[in-house]
Amino acid sequence: MKRKAPDVPDTSDHMRVAPDAPAHAATPSDSPSATALTRLNVSVMSMFKAALAKDPTADLQSLFERYATEYPGRRAKALTRSSRPPKGQQPPPSGNDCQSSSSIDGPPPQSVPALPSFSSTAFRDPNKPRLSSVQRRILNLSDGPYAVAREFDAELISLLKLDSGAGTTLSDDVVKRLSTILCDAEVLGSQPHGRFVLRLSQVSVVKIGNNLEPAEAEILDFVRTSVPDVPVPVCQGILSNGRISLMFLSAIPGQCLSSLWPQLSHDEKKQVQQQLGGVMQRIRHIPTAVTELGWCGYAKDCRRNTRKITGTASEQDFNDNLIRPLLPTINGSYRDLIRSKLRDCHRIVFTHADLHPRNIIVQRCIGGDGAGKAELRLAGIVDWELAGWYPEYWEYVKALNTLPAHCNDADVALADWWRYLPAEIAAGYDAEWALDQILERVLAE
Known part of the structure; x- marks a missing residue:
């Protein structure tokens, strides 16, 4: 019998702003900032729900570690984007005609530096190799259809913005999104036989090439189970069109x-x-x-x-x-x-x-x-x-x-x-x- 995933605790009581909190700590519920932050929080919580739906006993440490580093930057970015004026509208003038609130209330608070998330060019090292024309053609993913050869884990579901119950064949929209992410990723290096490795985020890399060995995922599972203290990557999912395969793996820092x-x-x-x-x-x-x-x-x-x-x-x-x-x-x-x-x-x-x-x-x-x-x-x-x-x-x-x-x-x-x-x-x-x-x-x- 399939176990029912436990409900995610309601944390709304803990997230309410105290009556005597500073005015800037609360965000009006109908403001653009509130909408952006709500979407961010719902996205983050969906990751935990997806992991628990798949396995109620799952070890959530990797998710906690990921969002402990990425969340502050993503929240700061959401606030920055939501504070921009609508397209076509000019921002208020600066100088004596209109003083900013920061000049009245004191120096602006220090912003949290945005950390790179999936497909961010912030990962790109100018000294690292760039994609060749052949590699870019591969990353167009135009020679599909691409099918899921190994089930995606929660990290990839978040990366591709998929429903946890998505089928084995990716839709055109998902393929286009994935192609954009891959073309924007950092090239970590090339391997023999035309294969190459990209870094998608702080926690994920992808190995791409002709006739990748699908058994590598099984081997990684075997090694990790047999000798848990030997550090090896975790296979996060595999895509294949029958000739070209994309093997998504957890990144090992170093x-x-x-x-x-x-x-x-x-x-x-x-x-x-x-x-x-x-x-x-x-x-x-x-x-x-x-x-x-x-x-x-x-x-x-x-x-x-x-x-x-x-x-x-x-x-x-x-x-x-x-x-x-x-x-x-x-x-x-x-x-x-x-x-x-x-x-x-x-x-x-x-x-x-x-x-x-x-x-x-x-x-x-x-x-x-x-x-x-x-x-x-x-x-x-x-x-x-x-x-x-x-x-x-x-x-x-x-x-x-x-x-x-x-x-x-x-x-x-x-x-x-x-x-x-x-x-x-x-x-x-x-x-x-x-x-x-x-x-x-x-x-x-």
């Missing part, structure tokens, strides 16, 4: 490790190494209860292209499939030599499989030693679409994909990343890495 790495000291890099080691140890100790390697029936081998591998009930099957692309091009003896060196007896552990510094989020914070020294804290790990169950060496091998033999400037900045990979994933797998490099070279021929 900076990508790749942007900070070149400036970090040895001690700071060791801090990251130690924390990352602890996180990876907990992930690798998730109990294994699968019958096939990879995730949901297939494994992935990401090199120049991402290849899906099916039929991997054991590491032996997995290794047989790793060398399968060699069949048409390499003589049998050399292929058999490579296969003979691939061991079939590794432990199978849960693996991120793309432990690149761009997928690690860190924050600077004051240390707990009382000296006030800033320390780096591992805030989160993102981009889990390649994750799954793999041989224990796989994490190390794939983490070293950040060190190609022929480097560009970005690669040089990360040239010592391998030195700080934690022992929890690196110790004892040098032979496996060397063999994988041979496999990489042969596959490229």
Whole structure:
């Protein structure tokens, strides 16, 4: 039986203005300001009601945190807009002809600075990349229809101004609104294979691209349930037209490790190494209860292209499939030599499989030693679409994909990343890495 959502308490008694309150604390109920503030408050309360309607036991902390930061700015903006004269009407003149009330009553009260909300250009950093023409064409969302591939959470319902009972296909008006929001968002960065990430607000980002892996949402749920203390994003919803997908995710405050790495000291890099080691140890100790390697029936081998591998009930099957692309091009003896060196007896552990510094989020914070020294804290790990169950060496091998033999400037900045990979994933797998490099070279021929 579906549980009835609890009623939201009536807070009107607590919000009434006391008789002796200052005159400016109250707003006439029929004024434009009152209308704007009423709409704001109804919108805010609808978010809590929507969350409780979906799950009466929901944890509302994220909503409280969001509105604790956004509400003052949105209220100030509502007051500012409602105080503007109607279109075509001139504001009262300034100077000796008409003194403003602020000049009579004293200096004006300090306004609360408006904080950026969804789609605000206030998030845009002029030093960050802008949308390319190809990306803008994608964000027009004209190649629909777009359908909801994963149910939206309360954040997205608020962003798109949807009814909580909206169907699986978005209306034209909602698609246009979403396109405007996306085109106004900040570009956080581009990923391989033409994918890119935008920040919509302080609490939401979206990953966009062809053939995004829908299983990533399930993987995030699995990791968060299995090791709750490992910081990963929450999937807020997915849209797809069958080719292009938009995966909405909760934002993790902080900076990508790749942007900070070149400036970090040895001690700071060791801090990251130690924390990352602890996180990876907990992930690798998730109990294994699968019958096939990879995730949901297939494994992935990401090199120049991402290849899906099916039929991997054991590491032996997995290794047989790793060398399968060699069949048409390499003589049998050399292929058999490579296969003979691939061991079939590794432990199978849960693996991120793309432990690149761009997928690690860190924050600077004051240390707990009382000296006030800033320390780096591992805030989160993102981009889990390649994750799954793999041989224990796989994490190390794939983490070293950040060190190609022929480097560009970005690669040089990360040239010592391998030195700080934690022992929890690196110790004892040098032979496996060397063999994988041979496999990489042969596959490229």
